[in-house]
Amino acid sequence: MTGAPDGYRLYRDLAEWWPLISPPQEYAAEAAYLATVLSSADIPVREVLDLGSGGGHVAVHLKRRLTLTLVDLSQEMLSVSGRLNPDCAHVQGDMRTIRLGRMFDAVVVHDSVDYITRSTDLRQVIETAFAHCRPGGIAVFVPDYIADTFEPVTGRGGSSDTTGKKASFRERTWDPDPADDWIQSEYEFVLRAADGTVQVVQETHRLGAFSRATWVGLLAAAGFDPETGSGIDGTAGWQAAADGTASSQTGADGTASSQAGADGTAGDRADPAMPRNLFIGRRSAPG
Numbered sequence: 001m002t003g004a005p006d007g008y009r010l011y012r013d014l015a016e017w018w019p020l021i022s023p024p025q026e027y028a029a030e031a032a033y034l035a036t037v038l039s040s041a042d043i044p045v046r047e048v049l050d051l052g053s054g055g056g057h058v059a060v061h062l063k064r065r066l067t068l069t070l071v072d073l074s075q076e077m078l079s080v081s082g083r084l085n086p087d088c089a090h091v092q093g094d095m096r097t098i099r100l101g102r103m104f105d106a107v108v109v110h111d112s113v114d115y116i117t118r119s120t121d122l123r124q125v126i127e128t129a130f131a132h133c134r135p136g137g138i139a140v141f142v143p144d145y146i147a148d149t150f151e152p153v154t155g156r157g158g159s160s161d162t163t164g165k166k167a168s169f170r171e172r173t174w175d176p177d178p179a180d181d182w183i184q185s186e187y188e189f190v191l192r193a194a195d196g197t198v199q200v201v202q203e204t205h206r207l208g209a210f211s212r213a214t215w216v217g218l219l220a221a222a223g224f225d226p227e228t229g230s231g232i233d234g235t236a237g238w239q240a241a242a243d244g245t246a247s248s249q250t251g252a253d254g255t256a257s258s259q260a261g262a263d264g265t266a267g268d269r270a271d272p273a274m275p276r277n278l279f280i281g282r283r284s285a286p287g
């Protein structure tokens with residue numbers, strides 16, 4: 001199936017499987033890196049808006065030090081996240097259009113931005129981030145794919161729990177037409193319930209792959225000072241050191257460890273790992 005993200009079964013009737021399909025631990029290292037980037041803002045970062053928060057698997061690692069508001073299109077995914085992150089505010093909404101009527105120190109748009117496939121929509125997402133970002137604050141965007149570096153890829157993953165539930169998946173991602181701004185991921189999920197019944201679900205997702213120039217141009221047009229993880233021109237850029245301190249700017253709270261949560265999901269102390277793609281928008285402080 002290709003279409004609107006709110007039509008994908010993965011985030012609707014299969015949402016309950018998300019913690020096994022893409023376990024929270026797998027987000028620990030990137031979340032640690034993002035925490036370091038956030039701490040490089042010109043203002044202390046405490047209140048964070050997570051747009052497209054999904055199952056809350058990034059949030060679960062960030063929330064020890066930060067107060068998070070989580071927004072997602074899917075009520076089912078918000079329910080999954082609500083169980084993992086009962087201490088976070090959850091709001092149903094579209095990252096393109098939502099207006100909460102308040103500002104945050106930082107805005108995070110992790111891999112959910114993959115579901116934005118038109119530059120007019122990406123412009124809206126970035127404008128949403130700007131509208132919610134305090135002067136001196138920072139917005140970070142983590143698309144899985146950008147056009148400049150896209151290569152077809154295959155992968156697999158999944159996990160099981162103690163009740164006998166098991167989810168596994170295979171994916172193949174390729175570009176049907178390099179002239180446009182989206183690529184395609186074909187998934188096959190094998191989902192085994194605790195009673196042994198198995199369902200196999202195939203689903204095709206359309207995902208955005210914009211050029212670096214498009215990202216940088218839209219960030220600047222919205223009013224942000226743009227930066228990229230690998231530099232505007234792809235050569236050098238913002239780097240966080242492996243010990244969690246920023247090498248170009250060190251925030252007061254520059255460490256990014258995720259410590260044991262009651263649910264055990266965020267218990268590992270992860271070394272920060274830079275995401276494949278990272279775009280940063282800094283909102284200038286007045287004066």
Ligand SMILES: C[S@@+](CC[C@H](N)C(=O)[O-])C[C@H]1O[C@@H](n2cnc3c(N)ncnc32)[C@H](O)[C@@H]1O
Binds near residue numbers: 077
């Ligand atoms: C890959 S999941 C995100 C996983 C997330 N990073 C986590 O920590 O669990 C993608 C999510 O993006 C959400 N999404 C897609 N388009 C959206 C939109 N326009 N506005 C808000 N959420 C959106 C989907 O509902 C889904 O929950």
